[in-house]
Amino acid sequence: METQMHQDVEKILLTEAQIRERVSEAARWLDARMEGKFPLVVSVLKGSVMFFCDLVRAMKTSVQMDFMTISSYGSGSVSSGNLKLLMDLSSSVEGRDVILVEDIVDSGNTLVKMKELLSGRGAKSLTTIAFLDKPSRRQVDVSADYTCFTVGNEFIVGYGLDYAQKYRDLPYVGVLKREVYEGK
Ligand code: PRP
Numbered sequence: 049m050e051t052q053m054h055q056d057v058e059k060i061l062l063t064e065a066q067i068r069e070r071v072s073e074a075a076r077w078l079d080a081r082m083e084g085k086f087p088l089v090v091s092v093l094k095g096s097v098m099f100f101c102d103l104v105r106a107m108k109t110s111v112q113m114d115f116m117t118i119s120s121y122g123s124g125s126v127s128s129g130n131l132k133l134l135m136d137l138s139s140s141v142e143g144r145d146v147i148l149v150e151d152i153v154d155s156g157n158t159l160v161k162m163k164e165l166l167s168g169r170g171a172k173s174l175t176t177i178a179f180l181d182k183p184s185r186r187q188v189d190v191s192a193d194y195t196c197f198t199v200g201n202e203f204i205v206g207y208g209l210d211y212a213q214k215y216r217d218l219p220y221v222g223v224l225k226r227e228v229y230e231g232k
Pocket residue numbers: 092093094095096118119120126127150151152153154155156157158159209210
């Protein structure tokens with residue numbers, strides 16, 4: 049029987065197989081770039097957690113994992129660029145080859161701030177990788193060094209992306225039915 053979570057999805061945009069293939073390409077790209085290094089891979093919680101777990105497992109390079117929780121505050125659904133650090137990394141980034149893993153680059157504000165933060169802490173190199181890119185919503189001119197998929201301006205959920213903290217555990221990326229977020 050279909051669960052409610054799946055019923056709320058209008059259509060599947062990226063299947064599990066498509067995601068697996070692209071994530072493995074991303075892992076190969078990172079492996080080539082990180083040859084001979086022991087990178088610190090940073091997951092920006094919570095959205096990037098699924099991508100992060102699949103990515104590090106697909107990589108051949110041995111990595112150190114760390115996590116950071118940030119929240120954007122301000123009004124509206126677009127992040128304002130003011131980031132609040134809710135949980136910091138447990139390791140130092142100084143002198144490290146850092147890989148920043150994001151689920152989505154939307155306005156771009158979070159990526160800009162995160163890059164500033166990590167570079168400011170003295171990372172030796174910084175590579176940014178995003179599972180999704182939504183260029184139609186961009187407010188600042190920035191993009192990740194590697195992007196798995198570019199999406200249109202649709203309300204998407206799954207594979208880490210939420211709506212009101214729900215749907216992150218969907219194994220695919222789907223478009224949410226309008227009636228769900230408009231309250232019918
Ligand atoms: C989302 C996403 C990115 C950011 C992208 O995080 O994970 O970090 O927004 O948006 P931007 O490009 O407009 O800055 P969110 O604050 O929703 O938290 P979450 O990861 O816990 O869902």
